Amino acid sequence: MKLLSPQHWPDYELVDSGGYEKLERFGKYYLRRPEPQAVWRKHLTEQEWEKQTNAWFKKEKGRTGMDGSEKGEWLLQPSMPSQWLIHYSYKNLKLCFRLGLTAFKHVGIFPEQAVNWNYIYDSILERKSESFKVLNLFAYTGGASMAARAAGAEVTHVDSVKQTLSWSRENMELSRLDAIRWVCEDALKFVKREVKRGKRYDGMIIDPPAYGRGPTGEKWVLEDQIAELMDACSRLLFSEPLSFCVLNLYSMGFSSLIAENLVRDYFREISQIEFGELFLPDGFDRKLPLSIFCRIKI
Secondary structure (H helix, E strand, C coil): CEEECCCCCCCEEEEEEECCEEEEEECCEEEEEECCCCCCCCCCCHHHHHHHCCEEEEEEEEEECCCCCEEEEEEECCCCCCEEEEEEEECCEEEEEEEECCCCCCCCCCHHHHHHHHHHHHHHHHHCCCCCEEEEECCCCCHHHHHHHHCCCEEEEEECCHHHHHHHHHHHHHCCCCCCEEEECCHHHHHHHHHHHCCCECEEEECCCCEEECCCCCEEEHHHHHHHHHHHHHCCECCCCCCEEEEEECCCCCCHHHHHHHHHHHCCCCCEEEEEEEEEEECCCCEEEEEEEEEEEC
16 A cells, blocks of 8 residues: 655645645645645644635535535635646656636645656556557546646546536646547546447546536436446456556545455456555645545556
8 A cells, every 4th residue: 555645846835734724835826725634733823824825715614516525715815816827847747737716625736646647647658659548537627638648648538517628628738738639528428438339548547526417417426336437447448568547536435445446346457556545745744645546557
């Protein structure tokens, strides 16, 4: 079991965490957001948090989004813009993200996922193939899709929210990339149809929320549907050397052992496997757990 976190990212920092909150720096702006897993005490004082914060998300009791996210409003300092850019670099991978303050506390990026972007990028280059097809499900604003595309893969990016697809396209263009295929559809429906079509992929990225809705109201509940999704996805992955699958889960009730069991149950020809937790270290050496993962190569 591994514990992984991003290394050397000048545009991101988890400054402090605790009291069910986190204080983060994205570029030159400091954001304060709720964090249900930060059950320990803050290291910095309340006055120090207030002094550094450019934008503070205040949740509204009883209001949640379709994915279970807390809904609320941002309290902004006069110098805080509604949108801004940050950058990420790894080897020859150069990504640019447009961030924004949403009503559900998200800003358009999950920083801990940089570890998976690196893995995806390296895995595609390792194959040294002229044709490498990647399917990214629940793809959000495109970090994993852009990492795959930058490595030379043909990428299909699936998300159920049109506005998120537009955001992803903007990030692609800001990163000087092109030719990602955008699909606005319920992920499970799309995968089942791809199975019927006999399609195959060399790489798969599966990053479902705990709860969600498809574009026509389809309900997604992780515990109820993850096995069905994994079964369908296993039928789409080529049994070629160095084909890969990345599974990432955010449900607080799931162990990384569950992710490992799911992957082993549906993907049988595994040559490499690793699983564990993705975390962000704050400035005082506390590890904030944010998701679990399992990654395999055939």
